[in-house]
Structure formats: C-alpha cells, structure tokens
Amino acid sequence: MAKGLILLPALCLLVYYGAKHITEISAGSDPLTKAGALTILIFSALVVSRYLFLLLFSMLNLLANILRKEPAPSTHDLPFVSVLVPCYNEEGVIERSLESLMTIDYPSYEIIVVDDGSVDDTYAVAKAMEFNDENRSLRVFKKPNAGKASALNYAIERSRGELFLAVDADSRVSPDSLRLMAPYFKDGRVGAVAGSVYVVNTNNIWTNLQALEYIQGLNLVRNGQAFFRLVNIVPGPIGMFRTEAVESIGGYSDDTFAEDCDLTLRLIEAGYGIDYEIDAVSYTEAPESLLDLLKQRYRWTRGILQSSLKHRGKLLAVVSNPKLSLLLWYMLFEAILWPAVSIAANLFILFTSLVTGMAQMLVYWWIIFTILDISAGIYCVSVTKERIRLVFYTIYYRIFFINIINIAKVLATAEEFFGVEMSWGKLERKGRI
Amino acid sequence: MSTDQLLTLMAYLIVAITAATMIFGVVAYFLYKIREKRRAKTGSSGAENAKEIEKKGAGTPQNMRYFVRRRITL
Numbered sequence: 369m370a371k372g373l374i375l376l377p378a379l380c381l382l383v384y385y386g387a388k389h390i391t392e393i394s395a396g397s398d399p400l401t402k403a404g405a406l407t408i409l410i411f412s413a414l415v416v417s418r419y420l421f422l423l424l425f426s427m428l429n430l431l432a433n434i435l436r437k438e439p440a441p442s443t444h445d446l447p448f449v450s451v452l453v454p455c456y457n458e459e460g461v462i463e464r465s466l467e468s469l470m471t472i473d474y475p476s477y478e479i480i481v482v483d484d485g486s487v488d489d490t491y492a493v494a495k496a497m498e499f500n501d502e503n504r505s506l507r508v509f510k511k512p513n514a515g516k517a518s519a520l521n522y523a524i525e526r527s528r529g530e531l532f533l534a535v536d537a538d539s540r541v542s543p544d545s546l547r548l549m550a551p552y553f554k555d556g557r558v559g560a561v562a563g564s565v566y567v568v569n570t571n572n573i574w575t576n577l578q579a580l581e582y583i584q585g586l587n588l589v590r591n592g593q594a595f596f597r598l599v600n601i602v603p604g605p606i607g608m609f610r611t612e613a614v615e616s617i618g619g620y621s622d623d624t625f626a627e628d629c630d631l632t633l634r635l636i637e638a639g640y641g642i643d644y645e646i647d648a649v650s651y652t653e654a655p656e657s658l659l660d661l662l663k664q665r666y667r668w669t670r671g672i673l674q675s676s677l678k679h680r681g682k683l684l685a686v687v688s689n690p691k692l693s694l695l696l697w698y699m700l701f702e703a704i705l706w707p708a709v710s711i712a713a714n715l716f717i718l719f720t721s722l723v724t725g726m727a728q729m730l731v732y733w734w735i736i737f738t739i740l741d742i743s744a745g746i747y748c749v750s751v752t753k754e755r756i757r758l759v760f761y762t763i764y765y766r767i768f769f770i771n772i773i774n775i776a777k778v779l780a781t782a783e784e785f786f787g788v789e790m791s792w793g794k795l796e797r798k799g800r801i
Numbered sequence: 802m803s804t805d806q807l808l809t810l811m812a813y814l815i816v817a818i819t820a821a822t823m824i825f826g827v828v829a830y831f832l833y834k835i836r837e838k839r840r841a842k843t844g845s846s847g848a849e850n851a852k853e854i855e856k857k858g859a860g861t862p863q864n865m866r867y868f869v870r871r872r873i874t875l
Contacts (some may be wrong), residue, residue: 658829659829659832659833659836662829662830662833663833663837666833711823714819714823715823718816718819718820721812721816722816727805727808727809727811727812727813728805728808728812730812730815730816731808731811731812731815734811734815767815767818767819767822768818768822771819771822771823771826772822772825772826772829774826775823775826775827775830776826776829776830779827779830
C-alpha cells in the first residue's frame with residue numbers, strides 16, 4: 369500500500385519529464401516528426417492514465433478493505449457452501465484438483481463434480497474419490513456433453529449451499545478461499561466475489577509472461593473495479609456466488625463463449641455488486657505454447673465481445689443502470705478500441721522514427737514505458753503472493769507479449785464481426801497443478 | 802561511440818524488435834488457425850473428437866487407444 373502511494377507521484381513525475389523532453393526534441397522539427405511526437409504523447413497519456421486509474425482505485429480498494437475489516441466470523445456464522453467443479457476430459461488433473469478442494473479449511477461444505485460427457489476416465493477417477501462425512505461430502509455426476517454452462521447449471525440444481533464456489537477442474541484453490549470469500553455475502557447487495565488467479569506452471573517464457581499478466585493485467589484490474597463493486601468478470605478458476613441471485617437470473621447461459629463474463633454482467637444488470645478478494649487464490653495451468661495461448665485468447669476475446677454485445681441494449685442506459693452502462697463502455701474500449709489503437713500507435717511511431725530519424729524520442733518513449741511497467745510490476749507483486757522474479761519479465765512484457773496478444777485480439781475481433789464459426793477449443797492439459 | 806550513436810542504435814533495436822514481434826504475432830495467429838482447421842478435420846479435439854468416437858462405437862477402450870495414438874502422431 370505504502371509502496372503504491374510512493375509509486376503514484378513518482379510515475380507522474382517520470383511522465384512529466386518524459387513528455388517535456390519529447391516535446392523539446394520535436395520542437396522546430398518537420399510536421400511528420402511533430403506528428404510522431406504527438407502520437408507518442410497521446411498514446412503515453414492514455415497508457416499512463418489507465419495505469420494511474422487502476423493503481424489508484426486498486427489502492428483505494430485495499431484501503432477500504434482494511435478499514436471495513438471485521439473480526440473473522442465464528443464457525444457458526446459461516447454458511448454452508450457448495451463447491452462446483454464442471455469438467456470435461458480432465459483425467460490428468462482432476463485427482464489433484466479434488467485433493468486440493470478436500471483440504472479447504474471451512475466448517476461445512478460439499479463438493480459437486482459434474483462430468484460433462486468426457487471421453488476419457490475423468491468420471492471414473494472422480495467417482496473413486498466420492499465420500500460423505502458429517503460436514504463435508506464429495507458427489508460426482510455424469511451427463512451428456514452440453515458445455516460448461518450446462519454442467520454448472522446441472523451442479524447448481526443439485527447443490528444445497530446458499531453460496532457456491534465455481535472452480536475449474538484444472539485449478540487448485542488455496543485452503544482459506546472459502547473463509548475469505550464467504551463474509552462478503554453478509555451484505556445482501558453482493559451477488560458474487562471474484563478471487564485471484566495465479567499461474568502454477570511458470571516453466572517457460574510464455575507461462576512466466578502470463579503469470580505477470582495475470583497479476584498486472586487481470587488481478588490489478590479486478591482490484592480497481594472492486595472499489596466500485598463492479599468486477600466485470602468473475603474468473604472461471606475461482607468465483608463465489610449467491611445461489612439465490614444466480615437462480616433468479618436463470619443460471620449460466622450457453623449463448624456465449626465466456627459464460628463467466630456473461631453471468632457477471634447479468635448479475636450487475638439485476639442490481640448486484642461484484643466484489644474481489646485478493647487473497648483467495650486459484651492456481652491454474654496456463655497454456656505452455658504460443659499456439660495454445662492464442663487458442664485461449666481467441667476464445668476469451670470472442671466470448672467477452674459476445675457477452676458485451678449481448679447487453680448492448682444497456683450501453684445507453686446511463687440513467688436506469690449507470691453502472692452497467694459504464695462497465696459495458698469500458699469493456700468495449702478494452703476489447704476493441706485499445707488493442708487496435710495500441711497496434712496503430714506502435715506502427716505509426718515506428719514509421720515516423722524510421723523516416724524522420726527521431727531516435728532519441730523513441731528511446732525515451734521506450735524507457736518511460738519500461739520504467740512504468742517495472743514499477744507496476746513491483747507494486748502488483750508486493751500486494752499479491754506472487755514471486756518477485758516475475759518483475760524481470762516486465763522488460764519483454766510490452767514490447768513483445770502485449771503486441772502479440774493485441775494482434776490476436778484484433779484478428780479475433782474481426783472474425784467475430786464477420787461471424788466466423790468457432791468451437792469451444794478445449795486446451796490440452798499437462799497435469800501441472 | 803557517442804551518445805547520439807548509442808541512442809540511434811537502441812532506437813533501431815526497438816524498431817526491429819517491435820516490427821519482428823508484430824510480424825511474428827500475425828504469422829503465429831494464422832499458424833494457430835491452420836492447426837485448428839487441421840484438428841477439426843481430423844477430429845482430434847473437443848466435441849469433434851466425441852462425435853467421431855460416437856460414430857465409431859461409443860467410448861470402448863479400443864477406440865480410446867485409437868484416438869490417443871492418432872493424436873500423438875499428429
């Protein structure tokens with residue numbers, strides 16, 4: 369928190385001097401150099417404003433959490449929770465995933481596994497682990513394949529908890545997750561609480577960059593959004609929901625490829641707040657190759673677009689549902705505009721620097737962004753349980769990783785608008801959890 | 802090497818890395834699309850896999866081995 373407070377003015381100063389320097393360099397130059405300098409300044413201003421807003425609201429949310437922190441609820445005050453595990457062809461990971469769920473530190477809960485028509489031994493492996501204690505149980509069901517949303521709805525119908533935790537079968541949750549998340553629901557306006565997702569298999573450059581992205585690009589964003597109780601995606605690997613609220617909006621919907629995002633938006637539309645618990649962690653297996661990563665991002669991009677556009681009728685509902693309207697504009701900005709603007713700005717800056725030879729300007733621009741990314745990386749690592757060595761990857765993060773991801777996002781967006789057919793695209797798991 | 806020369810060298814390095822990354826990103830995307838098309842045709846992933854197994858006689862161990870073996874050879 370204190371690190372973040374020091375970071376904010378330091379970043380502002382850095383940006384001020386960087387901008388001043390770039391303006392000085394371009395003064396009295398030809399129009400193309402000036403246009404290049406202006407592009408750098410506008411693009412930098414956008415990136416920095418986005419960072420500053422996220423950092424600011426993330427810190428405000430942490431501060432608000434500290435201020436409203438109540439003593440840990442007694443065992444009797446904690447409601448019964450159902451843990452729902454939809455799975456499809458997860459034989460390599462399901463055993464470890466269920467073992468982690470059985471070690472959760474919580475007085476009374478049940479685990480419901482729904483095998484969504486796997487063609488491997490997932491059901492047999494999970495079925496062999498069934499048990500029924502006084503306060504805990506594990507039940508396993510099998511149904512014909514109909515998708516993740518259908519499996520989750522099937523599990524909700526069979527759940528007994530007033531709250532449920534939805535987890536992915538390829539993830540492992542921290543033992544204190546239920547204890548940390550359940551108290552948020554004492555406030556009847558809270559419909560769901562998102563947890564943090566960390567990458568477990570940081571064994572190559574792609575997974576390390578994703579680990580950094582998860583804390584810097586996803587968890588930081590959720591932390592900032594949680595200040596307004598407006599987290600836009602309760603992630604698949606860890607999200608707790610009020611069962612009654614989800615049932616009241618008809619459960620999960622299968623008409624988009626991002627059922628988690630769609631459900632979250634519908635809860636917000638119904639007037640519920642969505643919070644975030646930074647210390648409730650799910651360790652997940654990230655794609656280990658670039659092509660698998662692109663496959664995942666392709667589905668995320670199109671799924672989020674489908675969910676946002678499904679609610680497009682609320683884009684102008686600034687009076688009747690201002691929170692949802694604001695969130696939808698933000699999501700469309702992040703999904704469509706920002707990746708395209710980033711690519712266009714990068715290309716134009718490269719072009720002008722090559723044509724006009726404004727080498728100094730380009731180097732200062734790169735240095736400012738790298739320092740900004742490193743600072744944000746240090747802040748994110750310091751407020752999470754992630755490893756400090758991830759900060760090292762911030763050097764490649766923007767110049768390499770973000771460019772590739774943005775290109776995939778833009779191309780996937782184009783395919784969505786042209787209505788190219790898509791399938792779920794399940795990733796092959798290596799069983800690293 | 803003067804500061805100006807160093808800055809110019811750095812700038813060209815940044816330009817080269819960014820341009821190469823962008824080309825790499827586009828090529829990787831199309832490679833991914835080609836791979837997915839091949840997988841869809843051969844039925845080696847997700848629902849397509851399930852459909853093909855159903856056609857050949859649902860979920861017998863022999864069929865499972867057939868698909869596992871075929872996936873490895875792809």
